[in-house]
Amino acid sequence: MTLVGDVQEVAPPVDELQLIQRLRAGDQQAFGDLIDAYYPLMLRVALGYVRSRAVAEEVVQDAWLGVLKGIERFEGRSSLKTWIVRIVLNRARTERDREARSIPFSSLGEDYEPAVEPDRFRPPGAPFPGHWLSYPQDWATLPEGALLSQETLDLVKAAIAELPEGQRNVITLRDIEGWSSEEVCNALDLSESNQRVLLHRARSRVRRVLERHFEWQ
Amino acid sequence: MTSRDHISCADVVELVTEYAEGALDEMQLSLFEEHLNFCDGCVWYVDQMRRTIESTGRLREDTVPSEAKERLVAAFRDWRRP
Numbered sequence: 293m294t295l296v297g298d299v300q301e302v303a304p305p306v307d308e309l310q311l312i313q314r315l316r317a318g319d320q321q322a323f324g325d326l327i328d329a330y331y332p333l334m335l336r337v338a339l340g341y342v343r344s345r346a347v348a349e350e351v352v353q354d355a356w357l358g359v360l361k362g363i364e365r366f367e368g369r370s371s372l373k374t375w376i377v378r379i380v381l382n383r384a385r386t387e388r389d390r391e392a393r394s395i396p397f398s399s400l401g402e403d404y405e406p407a408v409e410p411d412r413f414r415p416p417g418a419p420f421p422g423h424w425l426s427y428p429q430d431w432a433t434l435p436e437g438a439l440l441s442q443e444t445l446d447l448v449k450a451a452i453a454e455l456p457e458g459q460r461n462v463i464t465l466r467d468i469e470g471w472s473s474e475e476v477c478n479a480l481d482l483s484e485s486n487q488r489v490l491l492h493r494a495r496s497r498v499r500r501v502l503e504r505h506f507e508w509q
Numbered sequence: 510m511t512s513r514d515h516i517s518c519a520d521v522v523e524l525v526t527e528y529a530e531g532a533l534d535e536m537q538l539s540l541f542e543e544h545l546n547f548c549d550g551c552v553w554y555v556d557q558m559r560r561t562i563e564s565t566g567r568l569r570e571d572t573v574p575s576e577a578k579e580r581l582v583a584a585f586r587d588w589r590r591p
Contacts, residue, residue, distance in 0.1 A: 422517025427550035492526035
């Protein structure tokens with residue numbers, strides 16, 4: 293059994309060295325392709341840090357100028373996409389810190405939260421401790437398409453927006469963008485196990501939001 | 510978190526990502542799969558996680574606002590012009 297059957301594939305890696313040479317030579321088509329490939333991802337990352345879409349777009353614009361300036365010096369020690377994500381993260385954090393000086397910023401900590409409320413399980417000392425008191429819902433019985441409806445997707449989006457920074461970045465790159473764990477560890481400077489913990493908490497939180505939603509149906 | 514001969518449902522919900530990532534050791538993996546063999550609740554839970562991941566994957570959008578792209582390509586053109 294695999295959990296990740298239908299997640300979109302990562303786009304096949306373009307021949308990066310060749311692409312970089314075209315960019316350095318001023319090839320507009322190459323730059324346009326690069327924008328198409330990474331702008332949506334950069335905007336999604338930036339939206340996690342700042343108040344409005346307009347500010348996020350400015351951050352992305354600014355990050356692209358950073359890409360332009362950096363491309364001459366880019367040595368290919370990391371992949372292009374890892375490098376680009378680092379640039380946008382950097383700009384977004386700067387902008388967040390700037391905003392935080394003018395408005396109080398409520399920050400959710402990365403505190404431990406169980407994947408499922410402990411009272412869903414039989415308590416220690418009871419027969420079968422740690423087993424479900426009542427089973428989770430079988431989502432195969434939900435109406436066709438319920439999980440992919442716009443309403444559901446809006447809930448998922450909102451739940452991700454509420455996540456602490458580390459969890460939000462990991463789930464965005466892994467489950468929305470379809471990056472491998474190795475790529476995410478590289479871009480975010482995380483160990484494999486840290487990355488997994490953040491991914492676990494993020495996915496578990498999103499699941500809980502959906503569970504609550506479907507319970508009311 | 511796990512005793513030697515079995516894992517509980519409360520363990521399954523915390524191990525599910527390691528399971529999906531192929532990060533369980535051989536012993537944990539066999540206990541995990543053994544648990545799923547007899548527990549419908551956990552099969553449904555694992556399925557909920559799979560469907561959650563699938564829904565999340567649908568948030569991907571690939572459109573770039575055309576004005577933003579034009580502005581960037583113009584900046585690129587100017588940048589390359591000495």
